Amino acid sequence: MSERPPVADGSDDPANADVDTDPTTDTRDTSGAAATTDDAVTEPSGSDHPLRERIAAELRTHDHLVLCVDFDGTLAPIVSDPASAALRTGNRDRLERLRDHPAVTLAVVSGRGLADVRERVGVEDIHYAGNAGLERAVAGSDADDPIEVHEDARRAEPHLERARETLRDRLGWAAGVSVEDKRWSLAVHTRNAPDTHERVAETVGRVVERVGGLHVSEGHQVFEVGPATDVNKGAAVSALADEHAERHDADPLVMYVGDDRSDRSAFGVAADRGVAVYVGADGPDEAHHVADPTVVSDLLDWLVTTGLVPSASE
Ligand SMILES: [Mg+2]
Secondary structure (H helix, E strand, O other), X not given: OOOOOOOOOOOOOHHHOOOOOOOOOOOOOOOOOHHHOOOHHHOOOOOOOHHHHHHHHHHHOOOOEEXXXXXXXXXXXXXXXXXXXXXXXXXXXXXXXXXXXXXXXXXXXXXXXXXXXHHHHOOOOOEEEEHHHOEEEXXXXXXXXXXXXXXXXXXXXXXXXXXXXXXXXXXXXXXXXXXXXXXXXXXXXXXXXHHHHHHHHHHHHHHHHHHOOEEEEEEOOEEEEEEOOOOOHHHHHHHHHHHHXXXXXXXXXXXXXXXXXXXHHHHHHHHHHEEXXXXXXXXXXXXXXXXXHHHHHHHHHHHHHHHOHHHHHO
């Protein structure tokens, strides 16, 4: 059970080409315990690793894990062009192994459009939530099946269209700023023109106010414009956990791993019902913090090789 997976780095996966390297040790873990073995990722106890210890303790009292993971900045490194974002090396293999674990329900929960994120992740038979929960596709559905779209999104469609056209028109001055159409929401990216961020914020705010029926939230170098609605990533995570609890008459452990301010709702749900993991610095107090997507990959490795082993053997 402590053997390393035969293929852990996904280097044979062409979709992962040209994405960053896959260090097999967590260099941010200063405990030294892992460094004494060349099998650091699968350290048997994780006893000096507070996050792993916490998850292991929670798993001793839950027989199922609902694991929800963000895409950009979590499974995929942040890149200057959002259109070129791709899974970190090895993450597809990790996700497939977690999907195949009998004690895991796996979901990718993203602000991207659902079809977009599903194609980038490329793992079949897991749950996907796109547009921060406005779109959902359950495990077992495939790309040809209709995607479930929340009625608040459909209602907002004409407002979104107007906002898209107006924003493209009003932001013409801001070279490098792009307005991404995600069908049920818009993303205004300032990553390539960071100096414009404050002025863009004013323009986006004014347009959203004028069009009405919409809401704007600010992420890392992006403004997300979507329907004024209660639907968010947290609601998507809750829904998955509730569905499992209803079917099995037992609360699962809920884990959410994400990197953006717009993920706050999901951190809240995960902190209440399990473990919230924030990727980066300055995250919410209720979340454990990890440095970057390489640590997320290590965490997924640890879960599938070590953390989940006790529940699998029960
Ligand atoms: Mg993200």
